[in-house]
Amino acid sequence: MRKPGIGHTIIHALLILWAILQLYPVVWLALSTLKPTADILSRIFAPPTSLYLSNYDLQLFSQRGILISVYFLNSTIVTLTTLTVLTIVGLLAGYAMAKLNGPGKNVILIALVGMLGIPVHALIIPLYYFVAQLKLLSNHWGLILPYVAFFLPFSILLLQTYFRQFPDEIMEAAKIDGGNHLQVFGRIVMPVSLGGIATVLIINFLGIWNEFLFSLVIMKNNHAKTLPVGLMSFRGPYNADWGPMLAAMFMATIPPLLFYFIFHRKIISGITAGSLKE
Amino acid sequence: MERTVKRDYGEYVMFCVFMLPAVVFISVFILYPMIQSLVLPFFRWKGYGKLTFIGLKNFVTMFTKDEFFWTALKNSLLFSFFGTVGTVGIGFVLALLIDFKIRFWAVYRFLFFLTVSISVVITGLLWVKVLDPFGLLNALLAAIGMEHLQRVWLGDVATAMPAIIATAVWQYSGFTMIFLLAGMQSINPQLYESATIDGATRLRTVFSITIPLLRHVFSVIIMLQLIFSFKVFDQVWVMTQGGPAGATEVLGTHLYKDAFRLVRFGYGSVIASIMFFVAFVFSLIYIRVSGYAGTVNRAARN
Numbered sequence: 001m002r003k004p005g006i007g008h009t010i011i012h013a014l015l016i017l018w019a020i021l022q023l024y025p026v027v028w029l030a031l032s033t034l035k036p037t038a039d040i041l042s043r044i045f046a047p048p049t050s051l052y053l054s055n056y057d058l059q060l061f062s063q064r065g066i067l068i069s070v071y072f073l074n075s076t077i078v079t080l081t082t083l084t085v086l087t088i089v090g091l092l093a094g095y096a097m098a099k100l101n102g103p104g105k106n107v108i109l110i111a112l113v114g115m116l117g118i119p120v121h122a123l124i125i126p127l128y129y130f131v132a133q134l135k136l137l138s139n140h141w142g143l144i145l146p147y148v149a150f151f152l153p154f155s156i157l158l159l160q161t162y163f164r165q166f167p168d169e170i171m172e173a174a175k176i177d178g179g180n181h182l183q184v185f186g187r188i189v190m191p192v193s194l195g196g197i198a199t200v201l202i203i204n205f206l207g208i209w210n211e212f213l214f215s216l217v218i219m220k221n222n223h224a225k226t227l228p229v230g231l232m233s234f235r236g237p238y239n240a241d242w243g244p245m246l247a248a249m250f251m252a253t254i255p256p257l258l259f260y261f262i263f264h265r266k267i268i269s270g271i272t273a274g275s276l277k278e
Numbered sequence: 279m280e281r282t283v284k285r286d287y288g289e290y291v292m293f294c295v296f297m298l299p300a301v302v303f304i305s306v307f308i309l310y311p312m313i314q315s316l317v318l319p320f321f322r323w324k325g326y327g328k329l330t331f332i333g334l335k336n337f338v339t340m341f342t343k344d345e346f347f348w349t350a351l352k353n354s355l356l357f358s359f360f361g362t363v364g365t366v367g368i369g370f371v372l373a374l375l376i377d378f379k380i381r382f383w384a385v386y387r388f389l390f391f392l393t394v395s396i397s398v399v400i401t402g403l404l405w406v407k408v409l410d411p412f413g414l415l416n417a418l419l420a421a422i423g424m425e426h427l428q429r430v431w432l433g434d435v436a437t438a439m440p441a442i443i444a445t446a447v448w449q450y451s452g453f454t455m456i457f458l459l460a461g462m463q464s465i466n467p468q469l470y471e472s473a474t475i476d477g478a479t480r481l482r483t484v485f486s487i488t489i490p491l492l493r494h495v496f497s498v499i500i501m502l503q504l505i506f507s508f509k510v511f512d513q514v515w516v517m518t519q520g521g522p523a524g525a526t527e528v529l530g531t532h533l534y535k536d537a538f539r540l541v542r543f544g545y546g547s548v549i550a551s552i553m554f555f556v557a558f559v560f561s562l563i564y565i566r567v568s569g570y571a572g573t574v575n576r577a578a579r580n
Contacts, residue, residue: 007378008378011375011378011380014375015372015375015380015386018368018372018390019390021448022392022393022451023389023392023393025404025405025408025414026392026404028414044412044413044414045414045417045421088299089303090300092296092297092300093296093297093299093300093301095296096293096297097297100289100292100293100296101289101290101293102289102290102293102294103290103294105293108297113561113564114558114562114565115304115308117505117558117561117564118308118554118561119530119554119557120509121511121529121530121533121534121550121553122312122315122509122550122551122553122554122557123308123311123312123315124533124550125533125537125543125546125547125550126310126311126314126315126318126547127307128538129543130307130310145303145307148303149303149304149306149307149308150307150308152300152304153304156300181289181292181296209397210396210397210398210399212397212398212399212511212512212515212516213512213534216515217534217538227397228397228399228400228512229399231399231403232399232516235403235516242407245403246407249400249403249404252397252400253396253400256396257396259395260391260392260395264388264391267391267395268387268391268456271453271456272456272457272460
């Protein structure tokens with residue numbers, strides 16, 4: 001066995017160095033939101049001296065046409081609706097891929113893996129036009145429907161790896177007792193696979209909440225924008241006002257960070273399981 | 279044998295029923311636009327009204343007259359290459375250090391992966407502030423007495439692209455780390471023990487045991503990183519929008535500007551088709567290395 005000693009101290013030092021390098025900007029962001037802009041600029045490293053909360057004044061934002069609470073609501077509606085539809089559709093398909101015999105299954109599997117690599121940009125032009133034809137520009141559904149499709153390949157692949165682990169014998173027994181596929185799926189397989197389903201939900205939550213390009217193109221109207229797109233308004237004339245800008249950025253980071261703090265184990269194991277076979 | 283024959287039809291029907299919603303979504307929102315994007319490059323189109331067939335004219339324009347296309351292609355490749363080398367390199371070193379059976383290893387893993395969960399828009403805007411003339415980096419240089427190194431990092435043609443790549447490496451090294459660490463932790467510790475008994479140093483075992491056994495994980499993670507980084511758009515759009523003077527133009531931003539600012543949908547589609555082609559090649563390699571192809575082959579044989 002390798003034994004702890006001076007070597008371990010050096011390793012810890014190196015790891016802590018990288019941790020500081022990686023996390024300091026995020027910590028700085030959080031702390032700077034509590035300082036007036038002038039303070040941030042003049043004493044950039046100094047921690048906040050008092051609890052200065054004016055940066056979080058949402059009224060001030062809306063006077064400037066930056067509707068943080070509207071963006072927040074849009075992001076929430078789009079993310080939750082997408083997750084609901086995506087999970088139902090993904091569960092059915094993942095179960096079918098893992099446990100049922102069907103025509104063209106191998107071709108579907110290869111196609112799904114191939115779709116993981118498709119750059120959405122390559123499809124953005126026809127999709128934009130298609131959504132426009134459906135009269136869904138600046139409409140939540142104009143974003144939700146393509147999102148469901150784009151997050152499906154990864155979801156199906158990950159879900160089927162969880163369903164595969166479920167022993168066939170138990171399903172056979174349930175079927176002999178007179179259950180059909182839907183009942184076996186709903187009463188026996190689903191409850192056991194809840195952990196896997198949660199993993200898929202959480203990873204998709206992050207992906208959907210943070211998505212940018214589609215939202216940028218489809219949600220034109222300021223009242224329809226999601227958070228990442230809404231935050232781009234800060235690239236404009238208010239770019240110099242660091243305080244409110246950093247506060248808005250920090251607010252948008254809270255939901256994903258919270259999710260990460262609670263579910264990091266599931267996220268980490270799920271991402272490796274879905275992308276790597278065996 | 280008898281059993282499979284008996285239940286085949288019912289199961290086929292169930293399979294189709296269960297797959298139907300997913301197939302509809304993917305066909306309408308992925309396959310249909312995919313076919314369109316293969317056709318659109320041969321037309322002139324304003325996004326409304328008539329499509330005018332112009333053959334290969336868009337391709338000719340792109341290859342011969344559009345200087346920004348070549349810059350964008352070069353920058354996309356640079357970003358993919360150095361982004362992948364950076365994230366995989368740093369991710370490997372971090373995983374290796376954590377795998378030394380140190381205490382609190384899970385805490386480090388937690389901390390290093392944290393930035394992956396944040397939106398690229400936020401990290402991009404954050405780094406705009408870090409790299410700002412009055413930002414963190416220049417202030418840090420001043421604090422350690424190295425003012426002569428201060429720069430307008432994102433406004434300088436020489437430093438803008440490296441700065442964007444550095445931001446990506448900063449955010450995503452934790453992503454490659456979790457794959458490599460998971461791989462390392464699945465290596466049988468007895469292999470290391472017997473190598474140490476035979477007199478191998480820890481460094482030797484990295485090259486003789488760890489790296490060879492992680493070949494599969496390495497190929498997967500390299501392909502994933504190449505696929506992700508070749509389609510870069512968000513980060514560049516947030517940080518520089520392709521500037522200064524096109525120094526950070528990538529295919530994603532070039533396409534966006536052509537299609538949605540200049541309303542040249544046909545021409546934008548040509549750029550999309552190039553991205554598509556490269557991503558397709560990457561994906562084929564990924565299917566091979568990820569092991570999914572092997573599963574399908576085995577399934578087909580049975």
